[in-house]
Amino acid sequence: MAKLIVSDVDVKDKKVLIRVDFNVPIKNGVIGNDNRMVAALPTIKYVTDNGGKAILLSHLGRIKSDEDKKALSLRPVAEHLSELLGKDVEFVPVNEGAELEAAINDMKDGDVILMENTRFQDIDNDFGKRESKNDPKLGEYWASLGDVYVNDAFGTAHRAHASNVGIATAMKAANKPAAAGFLMEKEIKFLGDAVDNPVHPFVTILGGAKVSDKIGVIENLIPKSDHILIGGGMAYTFLAAQGHEIGKSLFEADKVELAKELLEKAGDKIVLPVDNVAAVEFSNDAKHEVVGVNIPEGEMGLDIGPKTIALFKDILKDAKTVVWNGPMGAFEMSNYAEGTLEVGRALGNLTDARTIIGGGDSAAAAIQLGIADKISHISTGGGASLEYLEGKELPGIAAISNK
Ligand code: AMP
Numbered sequence: 001m002a003k004l005i006v007s008d009v010d011v012k013d014k015k016v017l018i019r020v021d022f023n024v025p026i027k028n029g030v031i032g033n034d035n036r037m038v039a040a041l042p043t044i045k046y047v048t049d050n051g052g053k054a055i056l057l058s059h060l061g062r063i064k065s066d067e068d069k070k071a072l073s074l075r076p077v078a079e080h081l082s083e084l085l086g087k088d089v090e091f092v093p094v095n096e097g098a099e100l101e102a103a104i105n106d107m108k109d110g111d112v113i114l115m116e117n118t119r120f121q122d123i124d125n126d127f128g129k130r131e132s133k134n135d136p137k138l139g140e141y142w143a144s145l146g147d148v149y150v151n152d153a154f155g156t157a158h159r160a161h162a163s164n165v166g167i168a169t170a171m172k173a174a175n176k177p178a179a180a181g182f183l184m185e186k187e188i189k190f191l192g193d194a195v196d197n198p199v200h201p202f203v204t205i206l207g208g209a210k211v212s213d214k215i216g217v218i219e220n221l222i223p224k225s226d227h228i229l230i231g232g233g234m235a236y237t238f239l240a241a242q243g244h245e246i247g248k249s250l251f252e253a254d255k256v257e258l259a260k261e262l263l264e265k266a267g268d269k270i271v272l273p274v275d276n277v278a279a280v281e282f283s284n285d286a287k288h289e290v291v292g293v294n295i296p297e298g299e300m301g302l303d304i305g306p307k308t309i310a311l312f313k314d315i316l317k318d319a320k321t322v323v324w325n326g327p328m329g330a331f332e333m334s335n336y337a338e339g340t341l342e343v344g345r346a347l348g349n350l351t352d353a354r355t356i357i358g359g360g361d362s363a364a365a366a367i368q369l370g371i372a373d374k375i376s377h378i379s380t381g382g383g384a385s386l387e388y389l390e391g392k393e394l395p396g397i398a399a400i401s402n403k
Pocket of ligand 1: 208213250302327328
């Protein structure tokens with residue numbers, strides 16, 4: 001069912017509650033990677049340019065104590081947003097009560113306010129985690145503050161919180177619109193098309209530490225993909241399932257049977273490393289070498305090897321849809337980064353394909369390579385994009401009004 005988009009709704013003179021994902025890294029008040037903020041700008045600008053009042057809500061980190069509250073205030077985020085938008089953003093240091101309500105009442109069309117971290121509601125009350133456990137009263141309260149709700153926080157769409165599912169539910173109950181923002185729309189379009197309607201050949205690339213994190217994705221994408229390329233730590237459980245020696249590489253003993261089943265189900269769709277970079281220790285300074293498919297005793301596989309890189313690139317060159325989630329090795333260490341960087345370069349070189357990167361480490365690799373603008377879509381949600389690729393319905397999306 002097509003979802004209502006912010007551009008379908010009249011925002012002029014309206015109080016528009018926008019749930020953004022400003023969960024950005026902050027150290028000593030300074031914001032690190034602000035991609036998620038930049039990605040939310042089109043929706044905020046659309047609302048203010050069309051005469052709406054933008055009332056922003058976001059979580060930041062996890063709040064378990066008063067100490068956390070000091071470290072995880074959204075105040076520096078409001079300052080940075082003001083720079084990004086080139087206009088004043090009023091920070092309201094609470095997210096409930098008279099001070100917030102007065103600030104909203106004083107807003108003029110085109111104004112922007114950011115209220116304090118929604119997860120401050122997770123402590124110091126009778127309910128417990130009011131935001132993260134979706135206290136319906138909190139969703140109702142926030143919904144009462146606006147005329148229109150817009151959810152642009154794809155990164156939290158796999159969770160049912162008061163600021164996404166709670167508000168949307170209360171808005172709909174009050175016959176008020178709960179729409180998707182442009183970032184949410186883009187995420188649904190790219191991930192949805194890849195999963196439901198891929199142009200073939202469709203190549204899925206999976207890596208990262210654990211098989212257990214990616215089982216759902218593999219199961220859902222085996223029938224849809226033409227090839228599933230597997231690298232990273234998770235590859236070694238599959239190689240072990242095939243009877244190869246894996247030395248002291250990452251290994252999930254309780255997933256070997258499942259790996260065997262998946263290999264059987266996938267036929268020759270699953271492509272595993274044919275060579276590896278192996279080291280004696282998990283360290284960039286450790287003695288390392290290129291080895292074949294078997295890892296010598298006492299060594300661990302930390303990257304895919306040059307033959308595997310060539311094999312993966314050869315498969316990728318004809319791809320028309322590519323989904324990539326997870327690094328091909330311990331890429332934070334320069335000696336084991338080549339596989340991940342080469343896969344990123346191969347994606348960047350595809351001019352006639354839809355290329356999609358699930359958030360997290362693979363997105364970081366694309367940015368490090370400076371090829372982010374050559375990728376069709378880099379998801380802003382790691383966990384959310386994985387659950388989407390698993391074929392699950394995400395509660396944050398389900399709660400948005402249908403057209
Ligand atoms: P994930 O969070 O599951 O995407 O895993 C990412 C992490 O897996 C990164 O920190 C990588 O360093 C790590 N990783 C990838 N490949 C390997 C490997 N072969 N051995 C150990 N760690 C790895």
